[in-house]
Amino acid sequence: MNNELNLLSDQQMADFIVNGYLVLQNDLPKELHRGVMRQIDYALQNEGNPGNNILPRVPDIGKFFDTPVVKGALTSVLGPDYYMHPHRHMHYNQPGNQAPGGGQWHKDGYWSAMRSHRPWWVMMFYYTQDITEDMGPTAVMPGSQYSEKLPGRETVLPTGKAGTIALVHFDLWHKASLNTSGLDRYMLKFQFVRLREPVLPSWNHADGEPDFPVDAPDGHRVLWQDTWNWLRGDRDGKPAEAGEAFELGEPDELNAALSAADAVVRARAADRLGWIGKAGAGSAAKLAGLVSDAAEDVGLNAAYALGRIGASGTEALLGLMKRGSKQAAQRAAYGIQAAGAAAVPGLVEALRQAEENGRGLAAFALGMNGAGASPAVPALIEALGDESEWVRRNAAEALGMIGERADETIPALVRLLRESVERESEAGASDGNSNLYVANQAYIANKLGYTAALSLLRIGKLGDPELVVSGLRAGLASKDRYTRAYSFEALTALRTEEAIGVLIQHYRTARWCPDTHPASTF
Structure with missing residues (x-):
């Protein structure tokens, strides 16, 4: 593993906050990119899009995210203990396969109970080949990450040689542009999550004030x-000081x-x-x-x-x-x-x-306060029993963000995770949910279990290991793949003897062979 970090500068961080994206360049051997392209092309043509399995299907992709440029950028925005989310996708833009103008403007389906202005989540759009505007790169709309409605702003088409990366605020409006070239265009989309609120700058901070646009x-x-x-x-x-121009x-x-x-x-x-x-x-x-x-x-x-x-x-x-x-x-x-x-x-x-609505928003805002909302922990634990699933979910996520009073918080999260998995087989298990803000999150089958597992990933190491392992073991049995993924990662973070034993048992049935395909015989 490469431990060097190319941290972002103050100006780059200010630009990211304002515009919601940065274009970076990975300097890797051309043959590595070509080799990955060959493997991706074979998989797409013969097996279909691997979806979340793109990384184990083409393990060399992992080398793209283990470089000083990528690790430095992610550390700068998300802190040193960021986590690669289990959802990732290979985007394939064929020549002329879209309506005029390209794809539809959209924000990606999000993973929290609500979208956040503060960068708890980011995406990376990684180009495995030289990319030009006529090849249909993903268009981004600078500054649109804070807009619920599509704003009318000019757009940018990030281009560059193989290894070009767009580091994107998770809520930035974007779309595939029209591919008018004669080449297939590939782009890897990977997503990353912050595990703890910032306590110090994690970029190359020079103690200067940000240079934000005026007027x-x-x-x-x-x-x-x-x-x-x-x-x-x-x-x-x-x-900060307003400055002479402001x-x-x-x-x-x-x-x-x-x-x-x-x-x-x-x-x-x-x-x-x-x-x-x-x-x-x-x-x-x-x-x-x-x-x-x-x-x-x-x-x-x-x-x-x-x-x-x-x-x-x-x-x-x-x-x-x-x-x-x-x-x-x-x-x-x-x-x-x-x-x-x-x-x-x-x-x-x-x-x-x-x-x-107000209860759910209050829980969300308390989570955004981080450790400063420690006095609210008892009320948030009480809210885990709210009649509304959406309120319960916001409360569970807030407890993981606050990260305080673990002796009270972790037993409550373990109980929520266990109960949510047990209820998966019951009809109408999501009673009390009015679908506030989550109507488009059908990709998370167990929203309460998923969120409890995410919070245990964030703070599980602060609690009783045996208790945490018991809850995460239940999470591994969930029907929801993302609840299983977070439970798996939280066990990995614990690294106790019991946690490792559970992981080994899980590996035996969950391991995935990247070389297996329809034509393989053994």
Whole structure:
């Protein structure tokens, strides 16, 4: 294993936060890429797309992700103990096989209970051959990772020689572009997850302030700064100095601009009010009204501004989470991240008293607070018994993100994992689930078991090994392949004698031969 790391720079991290992608280059022998291409082509032509099995089918692909460039980039964004998700795919774009313009714009199906602005997840689009625009590379829409609706922005087609990589925020809008060349285009999509909240910068940080764009029509400087502070491990970070080019204006002027007919003017005014912090508290009511603005940039900036202006803003966000429309409540849950630990008491109250939507969003926001939400652990454990499956799932994920009070948390997660697997054979096992936010996650058959196993992967090493192994053993028996995958990885992380024994037993029936195909005889 190569232990060298080419960590990202401050500018690269700032660019990733703003644009949602970086183009990197793996410098590997051409023959390695050619060999992988030959194996992939054979598999596709003779066996079909291996899907999640692409890595064991073509083991040399693993060498692509064991380089200083790849490991350094993933460490920079996700921390040193990131995990390669078991879902991966070989994308195959044949010449002229699409409607004009290429594929459909989309965000990939996500793996958490909710999408996250903070980079808990990333993808890598890896090109095994020299890639040019006419070959139909995956188009990305810079900055669109924070947009629920497809925004109207210009697009980018990452190109380069074999080994070109697009490191992508998981929620970036993207699509396959039209292949007008005479060549087949291959792209490997691999996904990665962060296991712990940041406590220190994990990139090549020089203690400088980020160079974020000034006055971009679709700018989110408070959101960007919040992400930057979080990645530095600064839970209650304040906005940086505005800089000479970033004219803030007076609170009264900004308050008036919130009523402008032009959405760009409203969005900029909201962003600046968030930047000046408590000095903008007098605009809390108007900002709260803008969270549900039809212009998504306005709504997001208003929500994040409320998270920065103090108690009045936090109170407004909590009210929207409890009683606002689904859209406004979700934006409020993102914005309240910027309030940090000050929002925890109100979130605990919402977790116990709000309607289903508000309870689930409160659990999500508590998880995003990480260790700062330690006082909420008892309430989150209580929420594991909520009548709503979606609330239970958000609570289970939050407990793994918080990572505190393991003596209370881990027994509850083990119990949830066991019970969810036992219930898989029961008809209607997902009672109480109103399909909030998860209607397109049919690929996760056991959402509660999957999430409990993910949280045990994150914090299982902090608990009683025998208890954790007993729960993960049950997870290996799940009908859901991703619950099994996380249980397997969590056992690998434990590495106790009992965990290794369970893994060996599992290997004997789960091991996969990459050389077996329809034409093989032995």
